Amino acid sequence: MAAHEVAQDLRSGAQETESARPARYALRLLGGFALERDGRSVAVPQGARRLLAYLGVRQRCARWEAAGTLWPGSHEERARANLRTMLWRLHRATPEPLVEEDDRLALATGVTCDVATLGAAATALLAGGVPAGVGVGVPALATGELLPGWYDDWVLTERERLRQTQLHALEALAERLTAQGRLSEAVQVALTAVHLEPLRESATRVLIGVHLAERNLNEAVRRFELFRADLGRELGIAPTRWLEQLVRAGLTGASVPYPAPAAAAVSPSPR
Template identity: 50%
Template sequence: MSTADTFAPRLCLLGRFTLTCGPTVLDVGTAAQRLLAYLGLRHHGTRTVVAGTLWPDVPEERAHGSLRTALWRLHRGREPLVCSAGDALSLAESVTVDARTLMDSALHVVDASPLALAPSPELFFAGDLLPGWDEDWVLFERERLRQLRLHALDALAHRLLAEGHHALALEAALESVRVEPLRESAHRAVVAVHLAEHNVLEAVRHYLVFRDLLDVELGVEPSARFVAMFPTATQARLMRLTRE
């Protein structure tokens, strides 16, 4: 990594908002944080759209004024973090965004590209997108990223299992379960790892815990596909347990 890369601005949106430049944490204020997060997730936007999205409950003129203040604060005494081309705003190319890297890594894994080429698969285990922010546009982006992360974790677990990396596959599957406890495909991935290691007891225990959770939360049973993963004798015992 070059010195320029080391000191390039980094925008962290997974977990608590953080903007750094090398070892220095930059304090830009709440409004500028919202602007950077918006552009970090959506890449660009017109001034009118950005102002209306970030300040939806105030008159248009005041929203534009708040946007101008946020831009001034970001540009004050430092290299601009936001670029302006006419009416369009975008994040400076020098700024790296962890959420964008996560998206790239997730799409890389889902597309079945070589795992070694994924930008940063460790971000699959990072925190949620901007927890505590409740604006509509953040909620939309959080759910979009959550779904992409879940699909990537499922794909990663199965690929690692196929390559014989059982411990890593289990970590990916359990992270998917943590993100969405009612997601059956994640639980099937956990059970697949246990069965691959011939840990039938662990597989059955995990299945039964998920079955009980599903019954309490949704009043339904796991799919027949899930039960079919087990050896025939175990399937029969699981069916009896279900009827009981």
């Protein structure tokens, strides 16, 4: 067989393999709405985005739930009609179905969603797992907020839920890395949590704990003073006494046990 015939056969085989491979869709909701098909942007009708986003967050739900949530001010029959219209538009938007329909609605098998990725990463971390290579920024957890600029009630609720999930997972990971002596990685993870919520005491506490484990006492004191100043300026309150005791104990080499939740009350900042 001639060389050009061999090359043609190889090209034909590659094309057949490519066409036989199912398309992969990536739905991105963190930091803004986007849908990609094998890395290329896909246009989705504006109204249908709401349904796709809702399924990306919920993963699976009953038809009545989707209709009632997305069209809360509509009569039941009108909401169901709106849902049917949105499903029809989604089916027309791509060659392959994006939504599976039976008694319930769900994203199709070939559609991944960054919200699900974040949830899986957080669940693994809170269950006690630590990635072998954490990496700076922890991409799966340090993503943007859910659908910025969207003000639907369900979006606001899920946005706050995801924010809390991110923060708890990052704090847990930083503490676990500190316990393992992986202090450089722990600093990066704790800094990510503080960046997401600068006024959250538990995030600052974890970061201070890493600095104390490193024996970087000046960094621990500096972080505490920055937090105290920000808290007083923004909210007019002071850090808990326990956080101050943690820093003082670090300076003297003593240990401070974690307080019970009721002991972590916030005291007013002196005026």
